[in-house]
Amino acid sequence: MPSDELTEKSTAGASPVRYAGATKRYPGSAKAAVEELTLEVPAGEICVLVGPSGCGKTTAMRMVNRTVEITEGDIFIGEQSVRERNPAQLRREIGYVIQQIGLFPHRTIAENIAAVPQLLGWNKERVAARSAELLALIGLDPDLADRYPAQLSGGQQQRVGVARALAADPLVMLMDEPFGAIDPINRERLQNEFLRLQAEIGKTVLFVTHDIDEAIKMGDRIAIMREGGRVAQYATPAELLMDPADEFVEDFVGADRALKRLALMRVADIDLWKAPLAEVGQATAEVRAALEGAEVPYPLLVDDERRPLGWLSERDLAGGQVPARPDSPLGPLLDRDDIMRDALADLLQGEAQYAAVVDGEGRIEGVLSVEIISEFLASPEAKTEEHSATERPRE
């Protein structure tokens, strides 16, 4: 059966994508839209093409499925040259998500998701099963399967757009500003959902955006492009932020790139301060002794499971024993797995200098302070810390 053959090919998993001097020249235009682009995206990674408008990032992406024809050079998916393929058949093996979503208004949600499997000639039962599976994967109510796109919200529609792209288990996904037209709250949610999904399915993804924050969030690697589709820097997000290749990249990444780095770190990645601990009923003299030379000037009251209860003030220590009710509330409480940027936001919002950091069981791990973060951001050695772990940017 021909459909079986197609299935085997399409379930082979992810493939690397390799641009080999791919060039796009439009007739009547002196400059190439994309000039000899050479870039390799490893299998199963999200590569974000980012740059100012008109830099050729979308053209570069669309050359992969030949919705833009390559003028010179080639692009390989695995070992296969895209130029040797029939364009329509090639596209059925590549997931495609666009900003305007482009769902078929005259088809139900289930039919939209089934579009590619239908083109591939899957039988009805298999198409229906796959449709249901994908609805579950993108977390959409199965009752919506028989609705039309116009009956869904923008966010729901784009989830369906992603599901349609994934339906035939493509080797590669192309996503052209997929969340660009969604409101900020839903965009963040969709980004997180897609990252979670990607952790499960591990596709090779080419993701186009003009938003550097989105690029840093979504990309395993980021290619910063300038006009003519030339790659200014191709590196991991951390590398880009710590070591911009030139002024163009530095400008594009923005003056707040140190702050952006915090988005890539977790609280556990930094050296925390040790808090002087105190338990209820403990002699205050003992607690005072522990305060000597401690980085945090206040003792932290914990229960017998070492779970933080609150901060002790001078007044609390006036008596002979540590009282059961601390004078100051606990304030922000952080998990060691929290994103550093969110942790900083919590500190600032709580107008606190210090925040207790706990592990998965809620036991005290250490204390994060605004001072730690600002010192980290300022220290040159911190900037090289992660640098050694990642490879040099390639050109």
Added chain:
Amino acid sequence: MSSPTLTLAAVGEVGKGFIHERTSETLPCQATEKLFCFDWAKENIDRYGTPTLQHLELVSLAVLFGFTIAFTLAVLAHRRRWLQSPLLAATGVLYTIPSVAFFFLLLPLTGRGVDTAVIALTAFNLQVIYRNTIVGLSNVPSSVKEAARGIGQTDRQILWRVELPLATQEIIAGLRIATVSTVAIATLAVFAGGGGLGAPILQGGIDFKTNIIIAGGIAILMALAFDLVLLTIQRLATPWERVARA
């Protein structure tokens, strides 16, 4: 007002056997200026059977041929943009030629009869159907077409699975206008020897209002019936157009 005999003289040979025989009898109603003679209508309604069927045939054939030709031209012009304006102009000319003049132009070529009438009515139809099909196809959102292409539909699949279904509403809207107009214009087919509801009107003369009202009434009902059928098809064919928006 002129007397029945004067009217007859004006209509000439055509009127023979329709009013003439009646007026020679003593039928008070249509000899008077009454708007509608129920007695006469009741007695003579079967006179309209054949003209009605002829009319139905004229309209059906003209719309069928008109749709086939105009739709094909529109799809062709959708692919080859440079054809759009010349075809619009050409169908526009055919639309503008007065039908009666068109009949007389065709007479030397195709002779008197249904053929001549259907050819002229078909030519009249082309413009509306062609234009609506072109508009319907060009109104399909480019994002939907881009997505269709991007997921691997061929040009033909995009046309038949995406563009034409999404243009259905406009196409049928054009068909409805064309059909209703054709029902009206087809009353002139009698001048081409094509019969239809124009025949009794012409035969009865302009003063015999009962006859005009009956023939005209049948034409109006026919137009409404066609329109209702097409509207139903349109609604059944495009269920997505009437869903509650999110």
